Amino acid sequence: MTTVDVPAGSPFGPENLPYGVYSVGGGAPRVGVRLGDSAVDLAALLGDDVFAAPSLNPFLAQGAARWAAVRAAITERVAGKVPAAAVHPIGEVALHLPFEVADYVDFYASEHHASNLGRLFRPGSEPLMPNWKHLPVGYHGRSGTVVVSGTDIVRPSGQRKAPDADAPAFGPSVRLDIEAELGFVVGVGSPIGTSIPTSAFAEHVFGAFLVNDWSARDLQAWEYVPLGPNLGKSFATSVSPWIVPLAALEAARVPLPGQDPQPLPYLREQEPWGLDIDLVVEWNGEEVARPCYREMYWSPAQMLAHMTVNGASARTGDMFASGTISGPGKHERGAFIELTWGGKEPVTVKGEERTFLLDGDEVTISATAPGPDGTTIGFGEVTGRILPAR
């Protein structure tokens, strides 16, 4: 038996306990929680085979009462002696995609981001579309290309058309970008023909994580009318490996900054699901932005209510993401197309003027939120490096 040490001030203290899937030395992937600088094997800790699985999905499907009971059991067990075989130094584990992604919907919930993109993609028009303040605009992304943090990203090729060209050309994207987002995973779904009210959010959604929605802006700009982004996004979406349960985010809940006009009744919230989360975006190790989630216009409870109000079913493993998190300040923008204003205002990265991603570049997004009693809840990071086009 051993104890799990937690360094003072760790963002992975016992008030966090995020869930992930990891393996050790090429062994079978299994579910664990992160505590301090350790991964703790839950099948070994709790003797429950639902965690001896290569994804969180079986546990997610068990529902909110069970999530609470397991969290309480883990909290109690890790305060004392635990089996030494259940504890692995974080540096010795390989982290895997934490859940099987069912459907993936990406929203567009930052007013600052949507306004900036509107100005860049549709100059001369109103930056926000007439529907934007009435519903959380979103679209379905590609579930099969959601990858775990650390996965290399091959530069996508595709069609793009220069403004002065008669026809499109084919080749590697020359405007490869990031989008710093927050993602959510559905644990308990809902049958087709029904919907999930905002008040039932925490009964259905298990937790949150970081998302980098890699975006080829040149492909996107050419393809996206009238049916939305496709190839410009579908090549890869990276997620952080640790799912922070909603239960760890109670102290981070804040009211939304304000919605005007008041949304339709099905989108109103009885209790706030704004979240006080600070992100940091690093480009080759240099901080280039600090987006803050508390500026988001639409809450995740509103996103889920909207997504199902037409009777669409939800399933265990459904993932939805916030869209780029951008605040009002220039340093708060979560995409390079905004930070560099379409490439016209380069930023300085390690002493070089930069606009979009070059081969070999690495982007790391990390985040923290306030925890109970002055503690900090860490999301860890989502990172990825660009490989040359094939």
Next chain:
Amino acid sequence: MTTVDVPAGSPFGPENLPYGVYSVGGGAPRVGVRLGDSAVDLAALLGDDVFAAPSLNPFLAQGAARWAAVRAAITERVAGKVPAAAVHPIGEVALHLPFEVADYVDFYASEHHASNLGRLFRPGSEPLMPNWKHLPVGYHGRSGTVVVSGTDIVRPSGQRKAPDADAPAFGPSVRLDIEAELGFVVGVGSPIGTSIPTSAFAEHVFGAFLVNDWSARDLQAWEYVPLGPNLGKSFATSVSPWIVPLAALEAARVPLPGQDPQPLPYLREQEPWGLDIDLVVEWNGEEVARPCYREMYWSPAQMLAHMTVNGASARTGDMFASGTISGPGKHERGAFIELTWGGKEPVTVKGEERTFLLDGDEVTISATAPGPDGTTIGFGEVTGRILPAR
């Protein structure tokens, strides 16, 4: 032992052999082929447990050489005596969703449909967007709401805004429509970072089936800018239960009607994947349209090549659909919004003037293609009835 009778002229003769998943008397779903008016249990016929599964996916993943070998084995076996327990009258089986849907991409490959929708959704602008003839425009749909033919469709609710209203209202869709489409299922996928050339289409795609992409036009019109359709489509997509293997469609392959300008090299075909398929759309039992697939601008091989040219992976169970099949003639339009020109030119159904779907309406789409030696290949049908909004 028994023989499987095939009525003369049946579109389910031994040259077709479409695959589906069925159950009998509440028993476990399993894979079978349709022959004449019977479902033939493949696990019982061939003694192979890959067919004792509730979906086609395990068999699809085995690849094109195996698909050909199994088709040859079935053809040989059903020509003689087969175990009586392997044969079930089609009227006594329940048909299930034939495969687990991984990702679902819906294209927009009919020039007539895209032009008609452009005129209806964006009056006064060019009907086709500048990108339309350069790439097969498509977007991701919701995999979790793909349902098998015969599933009732609950009328979706959502936001829609009247042209003269200041703000949107919430309520049941009043412009509920169909889209008659052809769908394709990927058997063998491709790894992330690679792509599938048009020439490899038949090594990856197993077969084709009918799709009704139910569409709430009022929800869609309000929500779809700038990220594409979402709630207007995501409530349900119906598919026919029998997957016609590509091997059964050899005699139906025809050149595309013509592409001008010539597409970029990655979209060019060495051999044609146009398909000579005739559809019939029935509204409450009355024929209202006869769309023909051979009029489609983009081929399914081009769709798959485009979908993966950016390095997006493909997976077993990935589904993609053609988009509405509309020909040049009014009676060839595969969506009611086109047939009735946005509701302004009603069609007569059972003696009544009709525009969009009413509660209790039933729509059935069926199709046939030429088979070898003057035979006919049947796709069966995809049908669904509208239930009132909840």
